[in-house]
């Protein structure tokens with residue numbers, strides 16, 4: 001079983017020639033409606049009007065306008081087909097952590113498997129680094145799965161009879177890398193994910209968290225351009241899960257590697273994501289930064305989803321500030337526009353009044369008790385930025 005999973009993943013990846021690790025972490029891009037993304041940044045995956053329909057004669061569904069407007073349940077009733085991914089468009093930018101979030105059954109796994117054609121899309125277009133993925137032949141596709149896009153699964157997919165070191169080296173072995181070199185590289189990755197000293201153990205002798213670290217090290221060993229995670233931490237205990245989330249954030253900060261991270265857990269999405277695509281019934285209902293999703297939910301569904309998020313820990317002063325009055329712009333302490341409301345509350349309390357929000361010496365606006373409280377209390381969810 002484990003071997004089958006590992007094999008299906010095409011485990012691994014990395015093209016030793018690509019230097020994905022040198023990418024600087026991305027600054028989150030402004031929100032755009034699905035399908036309307038700008039093209040002025042480096043893009044790894046670019047999907048347009050992507051569909052995956054399971055069932056008999058699935059191909060006809062995306063083009064049939066009498067069906068495309070119906071709910072998943074209605075389509076299933078009329079045709080026996082399940083549209084798992086419906087007309088989805090997005091770009092994954094180089095260096096970002098792109099989170100796909102949604103309830104169970106919303107189409108997350110199907111979508112991420114479509115990216116490397118572990119599941120064959122039914123319609124639409126898909127590019128990786130500008131290359132047409134849907135037109136790739138078997139050899140090119142295998143190479144993509146082995147070297148360019150590595151997958152980390154919820155159930156680890158480790159080989160039970162192999163040591164930690166050989167599990168981590170597995171993807172390199174498939175690539176034909178020699179034993180000495182692959183073991184050296186594997187040892188480096190074992191160390192990187194905090195498992196030094198456990199190289200000789202079998203997966204069965206490790207805790208769940210440690211096994212997932214092996215899965216992570218194995219994916220990293222091939223130095224992929226992009227890491228794909230399908231709910232990697234869902235099976236872990238909450239504390240270990242938080243450890244692993246921090247590990248992903250740390251790795252990303254150190255290497256800036258592009259990641260697509262699937263989760264059904266909003267807190268996890270907010271922790272690891274630069275941008276979040278929120279899915280429902282196969283569609284992306286909102287795509288934006290954590291701050292945009294929490295601060296400006298696109299509809300009632302999203303609003304409901306983010307209702308219990310502590311806003312002061314996600315939203316920044318950019319969303320709270322008001323224009324400066326009188327000489328406010330010229331005096332007093334200043335905060336960066338990326339400062340979280342929770343930190344700003346402390347700063348404002350300490351200053352006893354209004355605090356400037358400044359960037360490169362320019363005052364963008366002012367925050368005081370009232371405007372911070374308004375945001376926390378959702379008094380003004382429509383407030384837009386005062387200055388660009």
Ligand SMILES: Nc1ncnc2c1ncn2[C@@H]1O[C@H](COP(=O)(O)OP(=O)(O)O)[C@@H](O)[C@H]1O
Pocket residue numbers: 054055082083084102103104105106107108109110111
């Ligand atoms: N191989 C398949 N055949 C038929 N239906 C499938 C298949 N795989 C997934 N589905 C259906 O597609 C929808 C999306 O599933 P999935 O992508 O696994 O969701 P998620 O990962 O968000 O839980 C669900 O309704 C699921 O039942």
Ligand SMILES: [Mg+2]
Pocket residue numbers: 108109110231
């Ligand atoms: Mg899934």
